[in-house]
Amino acid sequence: MAAETGTPTTLTLKSNDDELFSVAESAAILSVTIRNMVEDGCAGGVIPLDNVDGKTLASVITYMNGISAIPADEEKKKSYRDKFLSDKDFETLADMVLAANYLNMSCLMDAVSAKIAQVMEKKSVGWVRRKFGIENDYTPEEEAAVKEEHKWTFEGVETDDDN
């Protein structure tokens, strides 16, 4: 480990589509999943991350490097997270929240789920069903009745931007 050898340890991470990434151990252990593997001595060779694709893993590593370069200043970390997520679309955010969950990175998980909530806040019910792949299991009568219960919440909904 870094402390024993005096030089920073680098880990190699492998995505589920066989891309390899080098990352400093100090940044990678933001992921509790990776930290546990390192502590169990499984990090000698390549660490396979079977649930994350290359594109998402590259993005997560950018985040790991970015956030670990910031000293303990919650305000600065928060503004880095905001900026990091600002230009990501829904599909990218969905991939990232899955990766953050699998990698057990609570700070990224929190930030991405808050960002997804912010994106969907003013969206229509149809948009949410399409983006989350949810089947409408109401009959038209049931759906109308549920809608009627909270009619005012349908005011100010944005026009769908996905079709």
Added chain:
Amino acid sequence: MAAEEENTSRTFLPFDIIECILLKLPSKSLLRFKTVSKSWRSTISDPNFAKIHPQFPNPPNLFLLKRSIDQGFYLVKLHGKEVREEAVLESPNGWNNALCCCNGVLLLTSTYWVHWWSREYFLWNPSTRMKTDFSFPPDFGYSGSINLGILATADDFKVVITCKEKYAVFSCKSNSWTEKLGFPYHGSVPGISVDGAVYWVLRDEKNTKQVVCFDSETDELRTLPKPDRISDDCLFQLACLKGGLCFYCKIGDGTAVRIWIKEEGVFENCWKELITVEDLEDIPIRSIEPLCFVENKIVLRLEFTRFVCYDPCDKTFEEFEDTHLFGIELFPFMDTLFFPVMKTSNKRKRSYLSGFW
């Protein structure tokens, strides 16, 4: 087109992750998304979900401000330099005499005064527009000064009313009032609800001002010790700040106000010094009200109409105007699904709450 794209490679999110996301949405979106599917509806309607919903970061520094008599409220946001109107909120019957508030729920009545028992009341959540009518016991024998409080505990919601030498507690869970003897205090002030208790500043038998606490665990009253070195004749006030109870009073020559915050769940040695505001004008402590923090600065309201934002580092004030000067009281707004009697339908809810006495 969209469907085709989605069918190619998209993996959809598992429900436990969806739930994490839902908890971060405002109430209005959540109520709309009950229409998404039956399982979304049952998650969002679950009282356990509603209970944890308010624990997540709320849009900060939002307050309800009365519009003119019985015309509902403005929702305003306090920034460092201004009070900005965010929305107009219509309340049940337009009523805006809010008697107390707790966890985003207000006890509301008409501004026009009639006797306690013949009056109508609503418990109302402005962020979901949920409301239910409420009434006080007609034969409680109202005399002397009256104090009120509402509070939420882990599994109940209570309303407490105090009167000369006695008090009564309504529990939503048991759907009944319990009358108790022993209220050795006088004075009439709004109750402050924080972490499952209600606090008032009242005078005891020796005419000393005390922090009086209604503890929902035991349904008993207790006097809370004051911070160290605070004398019996000290004029102090209580407020809710940073989600906690704070105690504040003048120190020194009358131009400094010190604020302590109460440690949650502790009743002895519970005060921690929070901030001291120096070089303040010499006005009575009852005309000073700490409202919120904007970054590290504290916003205070002076003599109801003026707001100052104080920077404790360089000890400077910035003053800004209240654009709705008639609004005397500000109530903290919390966006939450929480409501005491959520699961009953409108019709049943009415008989549930008015048939108890």
